[in-house]
Amino acid sequence: MPKTAHVDSWYAASANQNLEFPTLAGDARADVCIVGGGYTGLSSALHLRERGYSVILLEANRVGWGASGRNGGHVGTGQRSDQATLEKLVGLEDAKALWQLGLEAVDTVCELIARHRIDCELKTGNLHVAAKAKEVDDFREEVEHLHSVYDYPQVSFVGRAELAEMTSGQGFHCGVLDKGARHLHPLNFALGLARAASDAGAQIYEDSRAQSWQEGQQVRVKTASGEVRADYLLLACNGYLENLAPRAAGRIMPINNFMLATQPLDDALARRLIRDDVSMSDSLFVINYWKLSADNRLLFGGGENYSRKFPADIPSFVRKYMLRVYPELHDTRIDYGWGGTLAITMNRMPDFSRLSQNVFCAQGFSGHGVPTATLAGKLMAEAVAGSAERFDVMARVPTHTFPGGTLLRWPGLVAGMLFYSLRDKLG
Template identity: 40%
Template sequence: MTALAHTSSYYAASANPVTLQPSLSESIQADVCIIGAGYTGLSTAIHLLESGLSVVVLEAARIGFGASGRNGGQIVNSFSRDIDSFERSLGKDKARIFGQMAFEGGRIIRRLVKDYQINCSLKDGGVFAALNTKQMHHLEQQKALWERHGHVGWLELLDKDAITKVVATDVYQGGLLDKSGGHFHPLNLALGEAQAVLKLGGQIYEDSAVLDIKQGDPAVVNTASGQVTAKFVVVAGNAYLSNLLPELQAKSMPCGTQVITTEPLDSDVAKRLLPQDYCVEDCNYLLDYFRLSADNRLIYGGGVVYGARDPANIEAIIRPKMLKTFPELAKVKIDYAWTGNFLLTLSRLPQMGRIGTNIYYSQGCSGHGITYTHLAGKILSEVINQHASRFDAFAQLPHYPFPGGHVLRVPFSAIGAWYYSLRDKLGV
């Protein structure tokens, strides 16, 4: 793989045509330098540019190269840990601000798609599917929780009969439909957001890996062939940040998830499998998720590889999961299989903060990043524009290093995941 090549995914194969951006080869200045051209970086850039600041985005590989161009493409509200986790740890009063933000990311995505005419096959409707009575009870509580925080009129509980009219399988006991959920082509969303950055006057440099950040006022961000001097820096590399800022490594761990995509299905088969064309994710700790593409392929993902190693045979991991849900696809060919990394935190809550006086970061979406990253971009633009209340709410969340340190965090996390997966299977 060259420095500029996307992974061999369905998304890369079906991406909208775009012009590659140049590599940085000079010394330039900007109000804000953003490291990473994924959703966090692009959302931050758009919101900053809309506020009148000058922005440079540096991307080590290609726009949307990481999780933003490889994910399941599902709009799922709230955070990896739901609002009740904030209530338990912070109290209901302090948690209220997180409840107010829990449904904003999806609205930001739809606003950007509309305002900048982004062609990303956006469709409405997402379903949480329960595999047992315990999970169905959890969805009943989730509906009440979300409605208590203002998400009213969007949710519908589905019993066993109702969910079979949404997903043609007998494995689910029920579900929860979120009409404000949805799905889209994730790489095309990132590419469209990058075009919005350029239209607003921002600069994006691809194949421009950052080698170091010299703190100061202003800060200086160096690449192999150039540098950016900026009043503020936003670090948005997430699981692909590597060792750029060691202080961000100890409290997070890259993890891989796998996705497969079938050959195009006959339209009648696609309509039978997912009659409403909603996206679906189950309620397991290590969850599965799936949806139809714009050309009637089934995109099915799941599984976690702690430490972000690439499995030798992705299809062998995910295809059995797909067939358990849809046995009739036994003879269907898999055209694409790939892996992508997300960044896990011990609390499974995102990390947002500041290093020194003018270096900001957001990371650790813990597998729930599509809506959060877009929200994070708006919040980071707010704090740079001296509106810090929402940034401060995230920055004050406590975060802890993984047990066992850098060496043992992978096996310890895998043991924990095995325990929760066993509970899912037993329905306890």
Template identity: 45%
Template sequence: MTVSPHAASYYAASSHEQPDYPTLKGEVSVDVCVVGGGFTGLNTAIELAERGLSVALLEAHRVGWGASGRNGGQLIRGVGHHVERFRRDIGDEGVRQLKLMGLEAVDIVRERIEKYQIACDLTWGYCDLANKPKEFEGFAEDVEELRGLGYTRELRLVPANEMQTVIDSGRYAGGLLDMGSGHLHPLNLALGEARVAQSLGVQVYERSAVTRLEYGTEVKVHTTQGVVRASSLVLGCNAYLNGLDTTLSGKVLPAGSYIIATEPLSEALAQQLLPLNTAMCDQRVAVDYFRLSADRRLLFGGACHYSGRDPQDIGAYMQPKMLKVFAQLKDVKIDFQWGGMIGIGANRLPQIGRLKDHPNVFYAQAYSGHGLNATHLAGKLLGQAISGQHSGGFELFAQIPHITFPGGKHLRSPLLALGMLWHRMKELV
């Protein structure tokens, strides 16, 4: 397997210095082997190490190389989409607990950053954007529900005639401002968490792609130059599982998502575009999300692709989408363009559990583009389950069934693309 450098993103260009972790060579014995050096793996390793377990973490490329180090950087409350759909599986109280964990997930990130003093440009403030008046009406229901769950952060409905106070665009029918969600530099968060993990005794290995797994009472995880023996295994690869476990691979679909970053904007223009410096996300299937970086670049992303083929020119593909929102940026230069794979599940709920036939093999995947907080929640739940500290959250997620995408490896992406096209057609009605 060819080891790749980080994507040529704004994040890579502005990241803190990255330690050069060793390649696994020879044999290592630990309590838990974690595969994947993104947020899922890093936070699971931290949770386990904080509980006194020995951990080895294997990353095929560099820490934060996948979606964790190149995503939109939006830290938004909630896990899953329309979790009421799972009432038949987990009951009314189970649905309520999922919603509460969606709020807790942001607090886990907040507390980790504060506890370990991780410098990652954390900024509070997020706004849901309504494309249609009906969506804005739904925001009022969201506020009522959040208050009922005990959410104490500032929430404010912003009608269409007041949207200039949060965004300089006439595109939207209203918004929901949430000061308990926000945005950050994801790669710097991942690098900071890797340093935390190592300081807690986690053995971090880069350039150590897993080539083969041997399940059993003792799990053996093989790389080209070494092997890890462990009592338990965590697979935290998400969209980059690459058939390592065929059962899990069939339940997560890799999909491409893309981001552009402008040149630094003047302080006046940045203030004009997003007066409150909030992260933004609309409600369409082909979602637009955007925010300002710490050095006042506009980071604009979206355009989820299921074909497996990236646009030939991401900048040329994404810039017109940005200009539909901010026409005033037509003469602004695009300095960075990049993409990456996110993991999509059929029911858009994170998949957290253990293999039925191998109860010492745990996994978390399929965050469906909302992984920054959900990965940290998954790490906590996995840490609790593996260490024997059962809070109920892990069992709740594990109760929910997840279907295997139809069509096999080669047809599942085209079939899903057709389904998503149908949803986009509905938006036009």
């Protein structure tokens, strides 16, 4: 039976290894069963094996098939919400703990890449740009706040004149440059994690969708062709959780985001778009994000929808967002366009939870998944080993069930997103 193919993207076309794992057949036993073969699940598997636990990972398709193999590749510092918002939400002490965990998340990604020699185009820096003139003071105050309260000197304010030297992007009023951020090739990072976890002894099964699970002193997870019995269950499905865990599903909303890859650009044009080869993102509610690939393609993410279907012509769907930023690319060929499903929460902070004594879940990374999901795997491994303090710092951040639960959350989300999209357009 042929394996599920990766989506047709530039990432799949430039994948540097072709991993294949068997399908689960029959009954199996492990200390820990992980459902989901993205960053969270793969990081969990690797960190658990380093602690000596036997691990079985079940992936419904291919490892890295979901958002972990399709995203923008940004490895940002901090959390998805800014620190001022977090201070109001959880207090200064926990906000500082969350900031440190955000820095550790980036360090964890870099450390795993170095230790396991993962070839994934790791680069340095992110430039976040203000799409509205009224945000200039907010950007400047954020930099000063991170300097004075968080002792983080790696961010700097970029005024409009300097910004014009750093990018030919249109419509921006200032920026914040974060030299502590990173960016990478997301699918090759996921494949590298899978290789490292497998080499460490984790049993990985592809085309092995978890259909149901039964909790108890020993958890039982069923697939179409087998069953896993384990002492612990880690749910690492994010936007693909669906009905597997109704108690957790209502706290996330799956949404679809889209990307394109241009033809390779000449060096002069590439440097004009992004002089210092950093990743970039804007401040719109429906965010645009972009970077250059190793072969000088512009990888641009823009636009999203809230149905179960992708646009029929994804390159054209995303191209209009790209041209608002870079009208000079009007005649540039688009070689790839693809979409992926991620999960957001109501306040855009990740949802960490313990569904029972031996069942953990981490989800809702809200577009900040490369570092946060990788760290989530590390923290869940710590919790399984009996040290849940750091997992609990994340779990204490309040995330709420969407109004209407899983049945009625879509109409409310669509109405809300349309409101914020209109506000973006009106400035």
